[in-house]
Structure formats: C-alpha cells, structure tokens
Amino acid sequence: MSEVLVLVDFQNGAVKKPTFELLTLAKRLGEPSAVFIGAAGDPSVVGGVAEAVKKYGAEKLYVIDDAQIKGYLVAPKAEALQQLAEKVSADSGGLAAILIPSGAETKEIAARLAVKLDSGLITDAVDIADGGVVTQSVFAGNYTLTGKVTKGTPIITVKPNSAAPEEAAGAGAVEEFAVTISDAAKTAQIVATQPRQATGRPELTEAAIIVSGGRGTGGDFSAVEALADELGAAVGASRAAVDSGWKPHSFQVGQTGKTVSPQLYVANGISGAIQHRAGMQTSKTIVAVNKDEEAPIFELVDFGVVGDLHTVLPALTEAVKQRKG
Amino acid sequence: MNIVVLVKYVPDATADRRFEQDFTVDRVEVDGLLSELDEYAVEQALQIKEKRSAGEGAEEIEVTALTVGPEKAVDAVRKALQMGADKGVHVVDDAIAGSDYLATSLVLAKAVEKLGAEKKVDLVVTGMASTDASGAVVPVMLAERLDLPQVTLASVVETQGDQVRIKRDTDAATEVVGASMPLVLSVTDQSGEARYPSFKGIMAAKKKPLETWSLGDLGVDAGQVGLDAAYTAVEDATARPPRTAGEIVKDEDGSGAKALADFLASKKFI
Numbered sequence: 305m306s307e308v309l310v311l312v313d314f315q316n317g318a319v320k321k322p323t324f325e326l327l328t329l330a331k332r333l334g335e336p337s338a339v340f341i342g343a344a345g346d347p348s349v350v351g352g353v354a355e356a357v358k359k360y361g362a363e364k365l366y367v368i369d370d371a372q373i374k375g376y377l378v379a380p381k382a383e384a385l386q387q388l389a390e391k392v393s394a395d396s397g398g399l400a401a402i403l404i405p406s407g408a409e410t411k412e413i414a415a416r417l418a419v420k421l422d423s424g425l426i427t428d429a430v431d432i433a434d435g436g437v438v439t440q441s442v443f444a445g446n447y448t449l450t451g452k453v454t455k456g457t458p459i460i461t462v463k464p465n466s467a468a469p470e471e472a473a474g475a476g477a478v479e480e481f482a483v484t485i486s487d488a489a490k491t492a493q494i495v496a497t498q499p500r501q502a503t504g505r506p507e508l509t510e511a512a513i514i515v516s517g518g519r520g521t522g523g524d525f526s527a528v529e530a531l532a533d534e535l536g537a538a539v540g541a542s543r544a545a546v547d548s549g550w551k552p553h554s555f556q557v558g559q560t561g562k563t564v565s566p567q568l569y570v571a572n573g574i575s576g577a578i579q580h581r582a583g584m585q586t587s588k589t590i591v592a593v594n595k596d597e598e599a600p601i602f603e604l605v606d607f608g609v610v611g612d613l614h615t616v617l618p619a620l621t622e623a624v625k626q627r628k629g
Numbered sequence: 630m631n632i633v634v635l636v637k638y639v640p641d642a643t644a645d646r647r648f649e650q651d652f653t654v655d656r657v658e659v660d661g662l663l664s665e666l667d668e669y670a671v672e673q674a675l676q677i678k679e680k681r682s683a684g685e686g687a688e689e690i691e692v693t694a695l696t697v698g699p700e701k702a703v704d705a706v707r708k709a710l711q712m713g714a715d716k717g718v719h720v721v722d723d724a725i726a727g728s729d730y731l732a733t734s735l736v737l738a739k740a741v742e743k744l745g746a747e748k749k750v751d752l753v754v755t756g757m758a759s760t761d762a763s764g765a766v767v768p769v770m771l772a773e774r775l776d777l778p779q780v781t782l783a784s785v786v787e788t789q790g791d792q793v794r795i796k797r798d799t800d801a802a803t804e805v806v807g808a809s810m811p812l813v814l815s816v817t818d819q820s821g822e823a824r825y826p827s828f829k830g831i832m833a834a835k836k837k838p839l840e841t842w843s844l845g846d847l848g849v850d851a852g853q854v855g856l857d858a859a860y861t862a863v864e865d866a867t868a869r870p871p872r873t874a875g876e877i878v879k880d881e882d883g884s885g886a887k888a889l890a891d892f893l894a895s896k897k898f899i
C-alpha cells in the first residue's frame with residue numbers, strides 16, 4: 305500500500321486533535337505516515353509526538369528539524385515537505401496523498417506544495433472516502449461538492465471535526481529526515497510574536513459545543529461565558545462583536561473568521577448574516593436566542609427562543625446547572 | 630513604484646449562488662461584483678500610494694487593477710478604477726472557464742510578468758480569500774510561481790523604502806512579519822474599511838486606461854488552463870436540503886429558558 309503523508313498539527317507542546325482525524329481519514333487511502341516539523345533535537349518532544357500518532361495508526365513518523373524553518377512564513381515548510389514527498393515517492397513508488405489540516409498557515413503550505421509538486425489541491429475538505437473522493441461544503445454551506453484530484457499527488461486540506469478519530473495501532477517508527485532550505489525561501493521573516501493568551505476554554509474549531517454572542521450582547525459577554533462554562537463550551541463572536549472591540553478577532557466565527565462545525569452551536573444576539581452563516585451553518589444542532597422573531601438566524605435553527613438574552617441565558621445556565629446536579 | 634492589485638469578480642453572496650451543468654460556478658446568470666474582500670486590497674494599495682506619493686521624497690506610483698475572469702469580470706476592474714486605481718487589465722479568454730487554483734495562479738503570474746516587462750512590479754496586493762472559492766491559496770501560489778516572498782493575511786500594513794512590515798493574527802499568536810519588495814501581500818478585512826467610489830471617481834474612471842488581454846497575449850497555451858486542464862474534478866454538486874423548520878418559542882416569564890433546557894436535554898447535551 306502506498307504511503308499517505310499527514311502533517312502533524314502541533315501547538316503549545318501537544319499534538320492537536322485534527323491530526324488524529326487526518327490519520328483516521330488517511331487509512332482510507334493508504335498507509336498513514338505522520339510528518340512532524342519541529343524540535344527534532346528534543347527527544348521528549350519527538351517521543352511524545354510518536355506516542356500520540358502511533359495510537360491512531362501512523363506506521364512512521366518523519367521528523368523534520370525546524371531549526372532553519374521556524375522564524376519564517378510558510379515557504380521553508382513547503383520546501384521541506386516537497387523534499388520529503390519526492391523522497392518517499394521515489395523509495396516506495398508513489399504517494400497516495402498528502403493530508404494537511406486546514407488552517408490559515410497550513411493551507412498556504414499546501415498551496416505552495418501543489419505548485420512545487422505539480423499536483424492538484426483540494427482545500428477545506430469535510431470528508432474523504434475510499435478511493436479518494438473528497439467532500440467539500442461551499443457557498444456558506446448551501447452546497448456540497450464531491451470531487452477528486454486527477455493529476456499528481458492529491459494534496460488535500462481537511463477542516464477540523466471532519467472525522468471521528470479512530471484508534472488503531474501503528475508502528476510509529478521515527479525517521480529523521482534532513483532537508484536543505486534555500487535562501488530564497490527565507491525571505492518573509494517573523495520579526496516578533498506574541499502568543500495568544502490561553503482562555504482556559506476549548507479551542508473554537510475543535511469544540512463540541514460553541515456559545516456565541518453578537519451585537520445583541522451590547523458588549524456584555526458574561527451571560528454568554530457563564531453558559532459556555534456550564535456546558536464546557538468554547539465562546540465565539542460575530543464580526544459586529546469583534547469590530548466593536550468586545551472580543552479579539554480569534555473569537556470570530558464566519559467567512560473571515562473561523563469555520564466551525566460543532567455538535568451544538570448556540571447563537572445569542574446574532575442576526576444570522578450570510579457571512580456569519582458561512583462559518584457555522586454545518587453545525588449539527590443550532591439554537592438561537594434573539595429578541596427579534598424576524599431575525600434570519602431563526603431560519604437555521606433546530607430550536608429558537610424569541611427573547612432577551614440577558615434574561616434567557618442566566619435562567620438557562622441555572623437550569624443546566626440544576627439538571628447536572 | 631508599481632503596484633498591482635488582484636481583484637476577482639464573484640457571484641453575489643446574497644444572490645442564489647449555484648453551479649452549471651459541468652459543476653463550474655455559474656458566473657454568468659448570477660449577478661456578480663468585485664469580491665468584497667478584494668476591496669480591502671484596493672484600499673491598502675491606494676493608501677500605500679497616497680502615503681508614498683505625498684511630501685518629501687514623493688514617489689511616482691501607479692496602481693494597476695488586474696482580474697482574470699469572464700466578460701462581466703471587467704466590472705470588478707471598473708470598480709477598482711472608480712475607487713482610485715490608475716489602470717486596469719482584464720484577462721479574458723473562453724479557454725479559461727473552469728480553471729482551478731493552479732491554472733488561475735498561472736494566468737495571473739503571466740499577467741503580472743507582462744506588466745513587469747513594461748515596468749518592474751514592486752508589490753502585488755491581494756484579498757485574503759475570494760468570497761466564492763474561499764481557498765485563500767491563489768496569492769501564495771502566485772508568490773511561488775513568481776519566486777517572490779509572501780506576506781499574507783495582514784491586518785496592518787506599513788512600508789518604508791523597499792521594506793514591508795505587517796501585523797497579522799494567526800491561530801496561535803499575533804505576529805509582525807517583514808520582507809523586502811518585490812513581494813506578494815494579502816490583506817484581511819481587519820485592515821481598514823474600503824472607500825466608496827466618489828462621483829468624481831466614477832467620472833474619472835471612464836477615462837482611465839483599461840486593457841483586455843487574451844491567453845495569446847500572455848503566451849499561455851489554451852491547453853494549460855480551463856476545465857479540461859484542471860488538476861481536480863468535481864463529480865457532483867448538491868444543494869443542501871432545506872433545513873426542516875425548527876421549533877421557535879417566545880420567552881414569557883422564564884418559559885424560554887426552560888423550553889431550551891428541555892430541548893438540550895432531549896438531545897443529550899445536558
């Protein structure tokens with residue numbers, strides 16, 4: 305069986321859940337090999353990544369040292385992956401696919417790689433079936449497309465929450481892979497970085513439940529946050545709430561924010577503009593609290609409450625607390 | 630200084646967007662317009678021009694709006710000219726229809742090269758994503774093809790001499806990124822409201838140069854682009870079944886919260 309390369313999503317010292325989702329999808333296409341671009345010199349880091357990916361079926365873990373890579377925008381990473389892909393392909397007579405988590409940076413890696421490998425690219429897949437048939441959700445979730453890469457090595461970026469991770473024992477054999485990064489790739493330099501403060505809540509794109517607030521909160525997110533915490537949910541926001549400075553842009557759900565697909569999305573004081581829908585329409589269950597019964601968000605909901613969020617949400621939070629207790 | 634801004638003509642998101650029989654996006658029957666996210670690119674290009682063409686050390690700066698798309702796509706270029714771009718280029722050719730990211734970026738790269746042959750291009754400014762394909766990949770593919778640095782997803786842009794510095798928000802951090810021109814820059818909708826064309830701008834746009842190029846003008850072979858040359862094939866497009874109408878209740882004296890809690894419990898969320 306040919307190998308499938310899966311780029312490991314690694315942040316704040318840990319392998320993130322989308323990696324396991326991608327490994328699960330990769331098994332439908334061939335033999336999964338994880339690729340980690342990071343601190344190769346640190347055995348505890350590499351060991352931790354190997355442990356994590358082998359549980360989800362990775363037969364190999366290619367480790368690429370990021371000493372020459374970090375500090376620049378995506379070009380060096382694309383170069384490194386190109387070299388790995390060409391090597392694996394030459395050794396084993398072809399690669400079945402390269403799967404990359406859909407994120408702002410990782411999509412750019414995929415884009416450069418597609419040009420370098422002269423291969424087709426499909427972005428933001430929500431499923432991959434046997435035979436490499438890829439499903440995408442487009443036009444704000446109004447259409448579902450299925451299709452395939454027809455030339456080169458399929459390069460597919462996959463959205464978080466696109467598959468339920470399935471455990472499967474893999475060998476997880478660690479192979480260091482040495483790369484040569486050209487000076488031409490080191491042209492866009494990261495001059496300063498300020499890591500985002502941890503919220504203590506689940507990551508927006510990975511959360512099973514999201515409670516969001518919009519302009520209707522009037523800037524007071526306390527009721528939204530209290531409900532989120534009671535449900536163990538992530539907090540999201542509309543662009544109106546972000547533009548008003550109530551929440552940082554990293555909270556924004558929608559076309560120019562995050563696309564989310566949780567089990568449950570609770571929209572509060574959000575009208576449901578097409579650009580907001582684009583980011584949440586594929587949520588499994590949608591509920592809304594809005595004081596305007598004409599608000600377009602009610603066209604989407606499984607359950608809606610016409611009312612003032614400042615009274616409905618605290619009462620709901622209390623009810624959730626009681627039922628849990 | 631020579632700035633090229635990439636503008637895409639897209640179907641209106643508030644209209645009924647759909648696909649043709651061959652699963653390409655319907656760009657003819659559905660009303661289209663300049664992608665809203667590319668207005669931010671035009672705005673930043675114009676701001677750079679305004680800052681650098683004023684005061685001491687003022688430079689001569691030209692902003693060219695470039696689009697690749699069907700007949701009607703010229704509207705996207707016109708809008709950019711009305712906003713204040715100096716010159717427009719519309720690449721149109723029947724063979725381009727159905728092009729994927731790879732082919733689109735190839736045609737754009739050739740067009741930028743052609744513009745550069747007349748006068749060196751220092752800066753290519755793009756939107757963060759098109760509102761129809763939403764790939765956010767064309768700018769980077771273009772950088773790869775032209776062998777240029779990329780500084781992408783900028784919320785703040787500053788230039789000085791040949792240096793470009795941007796601020797951007799990634800998933801994990803806020804970053805400052807720097808590179809030297811020539812380069813490709815993409816900007817987000819956080820970069821600052823785009824201006825509306827003024828009446829004067831609309832009148833002035835009518836006299837601005839607007840060129841139409843075909844694939845032949847770019848030296849691109851028709852066999853390299855379009856649906857048949859695509860590296861990906863769409864096999865099916867299905868409209869989402871309309872959502873079954875949910876239950877909507879009016880909150881009266883706390884009834885709303887209770888009903889919602891019951892619903893969440895029935896779905897096993899609590």
Ligand SMILES: Cc1cc2nc3c(=O)[nH]c(=O)nc-3n(C[C@H](O)[C@H](O)[C@H](O)COP(=O)(O)OP(=O)(O)OC[C@H]3O[C@@H](n4cnc5c(N)ncnc54)[C@H](O)[C@@H]3O)c2cc1C
Pocket residue numbers: 517518519520521541542543544545556557558559560561562572573574575576577578579580583593594595596599611612613614665666818
């Ligand atoms: C290019 C582009 C990209 C965009 N990208 C995004 C994006 O990524 N994400 C996004 O969200 N938007 C985006 N937008 C903006 C979008 O069009 C809307 O303007 C925005 O989503 C509106 O936010 P809102 O629903 O919070 O505010 P509004 O539309 O003002 O709605 C507020 C709602 O709150 C309700 N309300 C008021 N008070 C209360 C109360 N006390 N209790 C209950 N309900 C109350 C009102 O009835 C109303 O329905 C984009 C727009 C453009 C042009």
Ligand SMILES: Nc1ncnc2c1ncn2[C@@H]1O[C@H](COP(=O)(O)O)[C@@H](O)[C@H]1O
Pocket residue numbers: 635636637638664666667670695696697698733754755756757758759760762763764765766767768
């Ligand atoms: N056909 C096109 N013509 C001009 N610019 C384009 C075209 N396609 C994409 N772009 C530019 O590339 C950006 C990202 O597009 P995309 O990768 O499709 O999301 C857009 O915001 C435009 O600036």
